[in-house]
Amino acid sequence: MKMEVRIAATKEEMDKVFWVRQVVFVDEQQVPLEMEIDEFEDNCTHFLAEHEGKPVGAGRVRELSGYGKIERICVLDTCRGLKGGVAIMAAIETEISLMGLTKCKLEAQVHAIPFYEKLGYEIRSEVFMDAGIPHRLMVKNLS
Secondary structure (H helix, E strand, C coil): CCEEEEECCCHHHHHHHHHHHHHHHHHHCCCCHHHHCCCCHHHCEEEEEEECCEEEEEEEEEEECCEEEEEEEEECHHHCCCCHHHHHHHHHHHHHHHCCCCEEEEEEEHHHHHHHHHCCCEECCCCEEECCEEEEEEEEECC
16 A cells, blocks of 8 residues: 555544654654644644555645745654655645745755755755754755
C-alpha cells in the first residue's frame, strides 16, 4: 500500500498529526512541547501522511507575506525512506498553488537540506538556531 497524504480535516486526523509531531520533534529531537505546539496551529492547513493505514508523517502550511510557509515536516524514523516526505511536500505545494501563491519558503534543519534541494529549494540564509537545532531558510518558486 502506498503513502496517502491528505489535509487533516477531523479531530481524529489532527490528533494523529500532533502525535507524529510529538514523536519526531519532542521525543526524538528534544524540542520542548511548548515550542512545538505554537500560536499558529489554528491558522495553518495541516497534512497527515499514512502508510498502510497508520500515521507516519505530518506537515503544515500557512500564508505569510505572499509565501506559502511550510512548517513541521516530519516522518517517523521507522518510515523514512518510503518517500513520505516527498509525498507530504507535493501535497503542500499543490495546496499552496490552490491558495493562489507562486512561491514557498521553509526553515530547514541543516541535516535535511539535501532532501529539500532535491525538491528544488534553494538556500537563502546563513545557519540560525531554532529550538536548539541549526536551520537555514530555503525558498522555491512554484510557477
